[in-house]
Amino acid sequence: MDYEIDPVRAEVSFAPSFVHRLHFTDDVLGADQGVLADVLEPSGDRPARVQFWLDDHVARAQPELRHRLRAFTAAHAGRITLAGNVQVVEGGEAVKNDIHILERMLKVFNAAGLDRRSYVVVVGGGAVLDAVGFAAAIAHRGLRLVRLPTTTLAQGDSGVGVKNAVNLFGKKNWLGSFAVPWAVINDTALLATLPDRDFVCGFSEAVKVALLKDPGMFAELCASATRIRQRDLTAALPAIRASAEWHRRHITRGGDPFEAREARPLDFGHWSAHRLEAMTDFQVRHGEAVAIGVALDTVYSSLALGLPTEVADRVLRCLTDLGLPLGHPALRDGTALFEGLEEFRQHLGGRLTLTMLRGVGDPVDVHEVDEALMRQALRRLEQLDPAAWTRPVGSPAEYRPATESEAGEPGLSRH
Numbered sequence: 163m164d165y166e167i168d169p170v171r172a173e174v175s176f177a178p179s180f181v182h183r184l185h186f187t188d189d190v191l192g193a194d195q196g197v198l199a200d201v202l203e204p205s206g207d208r209p210a211r212v213q214f215w216l217d218d219h220v221a222r223a224q225p226e227l228r229h230r231l232r233a234f235t236a237a238h239a240g241r242i243t244l245a246g247n248v249q250v251v252e253g254g255e256a257v258k259n260d261i262h263i264l265e266r267m268l269k270v271f272n273a274a275g276l277d278r279r280s281y282v283v284v285v286g287g288g289a290v291l292d293a294v295g296f297a298a299a300i301a302h303r304g305l306r307l308v309r310l311p312t313t314t315l316a317q318g319d320s321g322v323g324v325k326n327a328v329n330l331f332g333k334k335n336w337l338g339s340f341a342v343p344w345a346v347i348n349d350t351a352l353l354a355t356l357p358d359r360d361f362v363c364g365f366s367e368a369v370k371v372a373l374l375k376d377p378g379m380f381a382e383l384c385a386s387a388t389r390i391r392q393r394d395l396t397a398a399l400p401a402i403r404a405s406a407e408w409h410r411r412h413i414t415r416g417g418d419p420f421e422a423r424e425a426r427p428l429d430f431g432h433w434s435a436h437r438l439e440a441m442t443d444f445q446v447r448h449g450e451a452v453a454i455g456v457a458l459d460t461v462y463s464s465l466a467l468g469l470p471t472e473v474a475d476r477v478l479r480c481l482t483d484l485g486l487p488l489g490h491p492a493l494r495d496g497t498a499l500f501e502g503l504e505e506f507r508q509h510l511g512g513r514l515t516l517t518m519l520r521g522v523g524d525p526v527d528v529h530e531v532d533e534a535l536m537r538q539a540l541r542r543l544e545q546l547d548p549a550a551w552t553r554p555v556g557s558p559a560e561y562r563p564a565t566e567s568e569a570g571e572p573g574l575s576r577h
Contacts, residue, residue, distance in 0.1 A: 166195060176397060180342045180419075181342075182342060182343075182346075182410055182413065182414055183201060183343075183344065183345035183346065184322060184345075184346050184348070184406065184407075184410055184445065184487065185197050185201075185345065185346070185347045185348070186347075186348050186349075186403060186435050187347055187348070187349045187350070187351075188349070188350045188351060189349065189350070189351045190310065190347050190349040190351065190352070191227075191231065191233075191234050191351075192351070194349070195234055195237070197347060198234070198283075198308070198310075198347060199234075199241065199242065201308060201344065201345040201347075202238075202241070202242055202281055202283075202308070204241055205279040205406075209239075209240065209241050209242055209243045210241060210242050210243070210279075210280075210281055211243055211245045211274075211276065211277075211279075211280040211281065212235065212242055212243070212244060212245060212280070212281045212282075212283055213244075213245040213246055213249065213251065213270075213271070213274055213276060213280065213281070213282050214231045214244075214248045214281070214284075214285065215248075215249045215250075215251055215267075215282060215283070215284040215285070215286070215290070215294045216228065216231070216248055216249065216251070216284075216285050216286065216288055217250075217251065217253040217285060217286025217290040217312060218250050218251060218252055218253045219253035219254065219286075219287065220253065220285060220286055220287075220312050220325045220352070220355070221250050223355035224355055227262045227285070228248045228250075231248050232244065232248065232287075244278060245275070245280060246270065246273070246274040247273040249267075249270055251263065251267070251286075251290060251293070251294065252290075253286060253287060253289070253290055254287065254288050254289055254444075255329070255439070255444035255448075256289075257289050257290050257293045257298055258289050258292060258293050258296060258327070258328040258329045258335075259328075259329050259444070261328065261330065261337075263293065263294065264297055264328055266292065266349075267293070267294060267297035268297055268301055271297065271301045271305065272301075272465055276301065276302075276305055277302060277305075278302050278303070278305060278306070279306070280305055280306065281305070281306045281307075281308055281344065282294065282305050282306065282307050282308070283308040283310065284296075284298075284308070284309055284310065284353070285306065285310040285312060286310075286312050286316075287311070287312055287313040287315070287316055287360075288309075288311070288313060288315055288316040288319075288320040288321060288448065289448075291309050291311060291316055291320065291321050291326075292320065292325070292327050292335070292338075293326075293327075293328050293344070294307075294328055295307050295309070295326035295341065296326035296327055296328055296337070296338055296339060298326075298341075299326050299339045300339065306344040306345050307341065307343045308343065308345045308346075309321045309343050309345070309346045309347070309493065310346070310347050310349060310352060311346070311348060311352070312352040312353065312356065313353070313356055313360055313361075313363070313364060314353065314356065314360070314361055314362075314363065314364025314365065314398070314402055314449075315360070315363050315364035315365070315366075315367060315449045317348040317353070317364065317402050317406060317446065318365075318367055318368050318401070318402045318403075318405035318406050318409070319364070319367035319368075319371075319405060319406075319409055321346055321348070322348075322369075322406045322409045322413075323408050323409060323413065324340050324341060324342050324343070324413055324419055324420065324521035325338060325339075325340060326338055326339050326340075326341055327339070329440075332440055333361075333440065333505055334436040334439055334440060334505075335436075336367045338519070340419070340420040342419075347404070348402065348406060357363075358393070358448070359447070360447065361393055361398075361451070362390070362484050362485045362486060363400075363447045363448070363449025363450055363453075363486070364389055364402065364405075364449055365383070365387075365390055365401060365449075365484050365486070366449045366450070366452040366453035366456060366481065366484075366486055367405060367449065367452055367454075367482060367562065368383060368401050368402070368404070368405040368475070369383055369480060369481060369484070370430050370431055370452060370456050371405050371408045371409060371412075372404075372405075372408075372522075372526070373430065373460075373477065373519060373522055373523075373525075374430055374517070374519075374523070374525050375408050375412075375523060376404070376523065377522040377523045379401075379404050379408070380480075380522050380523075382400075382401070382404075383401060383480060383484075384479070384480045384483070386401065387483035387484045388483050390484060390569050391483065391484055391485040400414050412474055418462035429506060429517065430455075430456060430459060430517045430518070430519070430525065431452055431454075431455030431456035431457075431458065431459045431460075432452065432455055432504055432506070433455070433505075433516060434451075434454070434455040434458055434459070434499060434502055435448070435451035435452045435454065435455035436451070436502060436505070436506065437498075437499055437501065437502025437505060437506075438451045438454060438455070438490060438492060438493065438499070438502075439451050441492045441495070441498055441499070442490065442492050445489060446465050449486070450486060450487055450488050453481050453484075453486035453487060453488070454487060454488060454489060454490060454493070454543075456477070457477070457478055457481055457482065457488045457489075457543055458536070458539055458543060459516070459518055459519070459539075460474050460477045460478065460519065460537040461474055461478075461539035461542050461543060462517045462518065462531075462536050463519040463520070465535045465538060465539060466518075466532055466535050467518050467519065467520055467526060468520055468530070469518075469519050469520055469521060470521070473521065473522060478543075478546060482546075482547070487541045487547060487548055487550040488543045488546055488547035489540075489544055489547050489550040489551040490550060490551065491551055491552060491553070492553070493540055493543075493544075493551070496537055496540065500533060500536075503531060508519065514529055514530065514531075515527050515528075515529055516528050516529075
């Protein structure tokens with residue numbers, strides 16, 4: 163039978179099928195290395211070709227990590243073959259700010275002869291995952307990407323997502339793509355050398371997703387905030403896992419994983435966060451900027467949308483108990499900050515759409531901002547945390563060096 167074309171219906175909807183693999187381990191290169199080995203599926207009768215990319219901050223803090231990656235490959239020689247040396251790349255936002263680093267990644271992929279059945283395994287913080295992930299997404303229209311996030315922020319949020327990007331034109335994530343990772347492995351041992359400043363940063367995203375999705379999770383975060391700040395993993399790990407699971411649920415069941423609609427509900431607080439990062443030349447960590455952005459939009463929601471004042475106060479107290487800032491001197495330049503609204507609109511397209519709150523678990527989309535009320539919200543934050551408005555948050559933090567036992571033995575300290 164000939165295929166008949168309907169002359170009226172010119173549009174045909176279709177939905178591709180994806181699999182999102184998310185694993186939680188204690189020591190992925192030690193006792194739990196079978197988890198990583200299992201996701202690296204061979205291609206037919208050929209072993210999986212794997213190339214490792216490592217965040218230089220993590221490489222310096224855990225000098226034996228490169229050896230452990232090579233030892234892992236050797237232990238599974240029948241199933242896995244190493245495609246070139248372990249590659250080390252600049253850590254932090256620097257990796258996203260230099261387009262030539264992206265070109266270098268692509269050259270390395272090409273020199274190693276990677277193809278669409280090859281694996282790029284990236285070990286690092288969110289910025290490194292973003293940059294290496296973007297390179298993998300555009301090489302051959304997509305190499306298989308396995309993420310091993312090494313920060314609380316990446317394990318609870320960005321590492322679980324389907325976005326990859328680098329910065330361009332002084333704008334956050336201007337050049338990027340959507341691509342579902344082949345697998346994500348959240349490993350406890352990889353958090354051991356994270357600086358205290360960066361350890362608490364990840365929980366601003368946990369607060370954000372709890373405010374949008376789960377009142378019970380928010381209550382638990384408020385109750386355990388001080389313990390999380392002290393790096394008590396019995397409090398921190400459940401919060402990271404809950405945040406990761408909510409992000410995955412939103413991606414896989416929310417109906418808009420590639421943000422084709424006008425709203426980005428999981429970006430509550432992010433319009434000002436992205437702008438603040440750029441305004442401070444990325445000296446403010448993403449997690450710190452998100453904490454400030456969440457605080458700002460929470461207070462604005464209480465002024466403009468009826469969010470109960472006691473709820474707003476509880477959010478600010480939770481962020482403070484976690485050790486996160488409520489401001490920065492750069493925010494005094496309101497004109498520069500409000501340019502972030504247009505940048506945010508452009509990033510998604512269409513009309514401006516921001517997610518605000520009427521209550522915990524009760525988000526609402528708005529399409530305009532009352533600048534006078536937003537400035538009032540800024541003044542409120544300055545009153546609550548004046549120190550953060552007179553000095554930059556934190557100081558450059560180095561990764562904690564691994565102890566002698568951590569450097570060479572499986573199973574890093576849980577603190």
